[in-house]
Amino acid sequence: MDVTIYHNPACGTSRNTLALIRHAGIEPTVIEYLKTPPARDVLQKMISDAGLTVRQAIREKGTPYAELGLDDPDLTDEQLLDAMLAHPILINRPFVVTPLGTRLSRPSEVALDILPDSFKGPFLKEDGEPILDAEGKRIV
The missing domain is CATH 3.40.30.10 (Glutaredoxin)
Incomplete structure (x- = not known):
């Protein structure tokens, strides 16, 4: 799946969103929009x-x-x-663009709406907040 994230590495929400995309087994195109608007x-x-x-x-x-x-x-x-x-x-960041849609991923789990349901295992944000359970299912 072709995914692009407009990313700011200094932003925790942006880092969490990038990690979540990678947890889905996707290596996105990362655009550091402060350097390349x-x-x-x-x-x-x-x-x-x-x-x-x-x-x-x-x-x-x-x-x-x-x-x-x-x-x-x-x-x-x-x-x-x-x-x-x-x-x-x-x-505002991070914007995530996929064939399934575009989202301003604040909070980072908003990106789940436009990513394939291909997660394996749990996912925690940097602060330890769980987003996906042991089966890779979204925690409400």
């Missing part, structure tokens, strides 16, 4: 395909969100996308 049309498509608004795809914490005045409700999607492309840290 997506093109505008790719970003727009990911946001749309994930069922999000542009504003929902913006990360506020640890970014220049407030300094850039992005909390202004009158800003258009185009202006928000301009800011995200100029400052990729504003792109």
Whole structure:
């Protein structure tokens, strides 16, 4: 299965999502979006395909969100996308794209919705939280 993750290695949720994808036996295409931001049309498509608004795809914490005045409700999607492309840290992460769909995987287990059910054995997040049981089934 062709899987792409827009990844930030400094983010625990992103690391957990990448590990979960690999636990499914898939070696994804890893795009460190801070180094290689997506093109505008790719970003727009990911946001749309994930069922999000542009504003929902913006990360506020640890970014220049407030300094850039992005909390202004009158800003258009185009202006928000301009800011995200100029400052990729504003792109929330991780986005995961598979033939089964696109998700902003926050929390990381959201990626399970678009991965094949091919997990073998348990999976724990970095903090020890279980996501998959001993049979590889999702823990609710």
